Amino acid sequence: MSAHSEGGISDDGFAESRRNARILALQALYEWDAVKHPPLPALQRIADDFPVDAGRKSVLSYASTLVQDVQQDEQRLDLLIQGHATTFPVNQLAGVDRNALRLALTEITRRHAPPMVAVSEAVELAKIYGGEGSGRFVRGVLGGVLAELSPDP
Numbered sequence: 315m316s317a318h319s320e321g322g323i324s325d326d327g328f329a330e331s332r333r334n335a336r337i338l339a340l341q342a343l344y345e346w347d348a349v350k351h352p353p354l355p356a357l358q359r360i361a362d363d364f365p366v367d368a369g370r371k372s373v374l375s376y377a378s379t380l381v382q383d384v385q386q387d388e389q390r391l392d393l394l395i396q397g398h399a400t401t402f403p404v405n406q407l408a409g410v411d412r413n414a415l416r417l418a419l420t421e422i423t424r425r426h427a428p429p430m431v432a433v434s435e436a437v438e439l440a441k442i443y444g445g446e447g448s449g450r451f452v453r454g455v456l457g458g459v460l461a462e463l464s465p466d467p
Contacts, residue, residue: 331369332427333435335376336417338364340439342381343413353381376426383420384413391416391423398458399451410444414452419459429460 342357361374384391392404395415404412418436421427427435433456440448 327369331373332376334364335373335380336435336439338373338377339380339384339417340410340413340443342377343384343416344409346381346385347409347413353385354378357381379426380417380420383424383426384416387420387423388416391419394419394459394462395455397462398455408445408448411440411448411451414440414444414448415455418452418456422460422463433457433460 338357338361341360342353345351345356345360346353357374357377361370361377395407395412396404399407399415407415414436417439418432421432421435422429426432433453436456437449437453440452444452
């Protein structure tokens with residue numbers, strides 16, 4: 315196991331920290347989306363109840379970055395989603411699905427994570443927190459967006 319450059323966190327610890335940050339960010343964005351609570355204070359409140367010991371500062375930092383990036387890019391992200399989830403307007407998609415998609419697209423377009431990592435993590439979040447078909451739906455939308463964003467060979 316090699317040490318990652320961020321504070322000597324192992325690769326497994328780094329992946330777990332990123333996963334925890336995504337969970338926190340998803341919950342804060344869902345609350346922002348559903349009841350319009352400011353997401354950064356919501357993130358802090360949610361994090362206070364979240365069982366994160368190791369790497370707490372880096373988890374909160376990454377979650378905060380994701381939340382702020384999604385807020386800044388919301389319209390652009392929703393346009394990407396709408397182009398590949400054409401059955402319903404984005405505002406009618408399930409809140410978990412919509413925000414899992416926004417998180418993944420933020421990580422991809424801002425190059426916070428490799429595209430396949432962002433997709434896998436979003437699918438897992440959708441499966442855990444969303445409905446029965448959420449994982450398949452998120453994978454399908456992200457696959458379409460990645461195909462659009464990838465340069466043609």
